[in-house]
Amino acid sequence: MIRSITQKKNDEEIEQLLNGFNRIFIIGCGTCTTLTRTGGEPEVQGLKKNLSGKGKMITGTLVVPVACDNLSQDFLSDFGSQIRQADALLVTSCAFGVQTIARQLKKMTVPALNTLFIGKETAYGTFDEICTQCGTCIIGETGGICPVTNCHKGLVNGPCGGTNHGKCEIDINKDCAWTLIYNRLKDMDQLDSMRKYQKPRNHLGEPKPGKFKLPEEENV
Amino acid sequence: MPSPFKDVLASGKFIVTSEVAPPKGTNLKKFKHHIELLKDKVDAMNVTDHQSSVMRFPSLGGCLLVKELGGEVILQMTCRDRNRLALQGDLLFASSRRIMEKGKDLGGNELDGGVSFCAGAIVTPEADPLEPQLIKFEKKIDAGAEFIQTQAVFNLDKFKAFMDYARQFNVKILAGIILLTSAPMARFMNKNIAGVSVPQDLIDEMASVPKGQTLNKGIEIAGRMIKRLHDEKICDGVHIMAIGKEDIVPDIMNAAGLN
Known part of the structure; x- marks a missing residue:
């Protein structure tokens, strides 16, 4: 299965990004970053412990099933007050999840990970771009x-x-x-x-940012 | 004044090219010195281009300097780190200043009239596996390469086998000659430079002379290889890479009996 491959930012960078924010809510992801062991429950708890030790107040933690899907109303009603109390959200998903959460919750959102590539685990702990x-x-x-x-x-x-x-x-x-x-x-x-001679690659195959719509007759 | 390189290629003479490397910075003194020293001795000088992915004074700027100083020049283009706008723009500019071009297969193909290049390319005859290199070599010739400067070769019997194959194509082949400066340098290349393989007997030969004599030994070996390539008509010429010791190139040519 393909995954979004991520790497934890170093502690100094996370601290610097959270500078000035004292109350933090941490959100992990139950999909890619759980499978790659960079942002599931153990990593969220590790961050909680680390940041608490540095004087931050952790208002709560949550590992959502899929961080790149919008948070459901159930989660928002269960965790809404803890999220509201926080100055900033620290997210251990890939950048897709971080962007989805930032867009939905409209709070200061800080990624705890760098998103490297879309790939798969080809041997235990080894990830390759595909x-x-x-x-x-x-x-x-x-x-x-x-x-x-x-x-x-x-x-x-x-x-x-x-x-x-x-x-x-x-x-x-x-x-x-x-x-x-x-x-x-x-x-x-x-x-x-x-x-066979391959012509120079067509960089217009899908210009950035990617945007694609199914033709209308297929999109029913 | 040297002849245009295209004419040299057609002349049937044993061709000698060498490298000059622009500085990392703007101090062109040593670079100019090397150009002055070599411009009337070799048929053309390659101006190296951001070699080993290290940013330097650009090849195109260096080429203009060679032209100003009266030398014949081969523009190297490392296609890896520039986008196509930059590559093609450089080609147009080079053409406007009548600089010949050495490129890889993208270079020139999309240009629409108005330029006339003498296109060259590289091949690595000691690559392992070799066949993928040969497939690409043939693609480069199909794409218009008129001459090929090879990665360094040391095992001339093996190179001869490559030439037996390459002779079927209408392209001039200049064998790459790297000046060995010491046994550790040879071992370093074997370990770190892809496609370069210095045989043990040459390493032993370098190690057999006392310190202080190794450069002379390297000149002797390079000269000996060039002489054999020339005398046995193995290929059409040589491309001498002295890697920072460009002032030694005339000595290598002397040792090869090419003066």
């Missing part, structure tokens, strides 16, 4: 491996000179995407796919 959502998918010709995401340079026509015995010159722990693609296409006897 798709950058470029809007112009070419993986039908690259053996199902995305070079736009997995090649450090996002090259679409083959490896650069920094390919290094199957690894990437920027990091010996990162695979060379084009070696992976080559090996897979070769196994499937489809190397001609790699010989």
Whole structure:
């Protein structure tokens, strides 16, 4: 399952972001950041303990099932007063959740995490980016491996000179995407796919910020 | 005054290019010195471009200086860290100042008339696995590369095998020659520079001479390799990368018997 991959901000940055706010309500997320162990119940309780020790008053904590969905009326009636008492909300979801909460609650909202990428856990505690959502998918010709995401340079026509015995010159722990693609296409006897010239990527595939509407006849 | 590089490529002579590296900063004294020293000795100078992703004085600015000083120049373009507006804008500017161009496969393809480049590209003949490099090499030739400067080669028998394959294409190949300065430097490259492989016997040869003699040994080895490439007509020329020791390039050419 794909997840929003996050990393905890360091304590100094969180302290600095909360400077001047004494009463804090902490919101965690029961989906991605629980699964990645960066913003579920244990991490929320850890922050509560840490910030309490630094003199902050924690008005309450809550781990919502999905922070990027609007908070339900049930949660708001159960926790509304604790949220209202707070000067600021500290959120341990990814940035999608932080933005949803900030928009809905209209309170000072502080992220406790940095959102890194959309990816998956490929080994315990190891997360890899899988798709950058470029809007112009070419993986039908690259053996199902995305070079736009997995090649450090996002090259679409083959490896650069920094390919290094199957690894990437920027990091010996990162695979060379084009070696992976080559090996897979070769196994499937489809190397001609790699010989095909890929035109320069169309950066207008989905310009930022992404916005897409289903055509009307399908949107019923 | 050197001939235009396009003419050099067509001349059939053994081609020698080398590098000059712009400074990290605005002090151009050493850079100018290297240009003055090399402009009448080599067929063209590559001006390196933000090598190793380190911001420096730009290649294009360095190229203008080479032209002003009367040298023939190859503009290197590292395509990685600039967007297409910047890359294409640089190409238009370079063309307006009659600078030749060395680019990767994006360079030039989208330009619509009005420019005439002599396009070059790179290949890494010692990459492992090699076949993906060769597939891309052929794409670069299809995209119009007229000459190829290779990543450093040290094992000339292996390079000869690469040339047996490369000879079927209508493209001039300049073998990359990196000056070895010491045995630790060679080991450092093996460990840290992708696609560069210094064989153990050359490392041993570098280690066999006393300290203070290693640079001379490196010059001897580079000269010996170039001489063999030239005498056995293995490839069309060489691209000498002295990496900070550009003032040694004439000595390497002497050692190769190229003067």
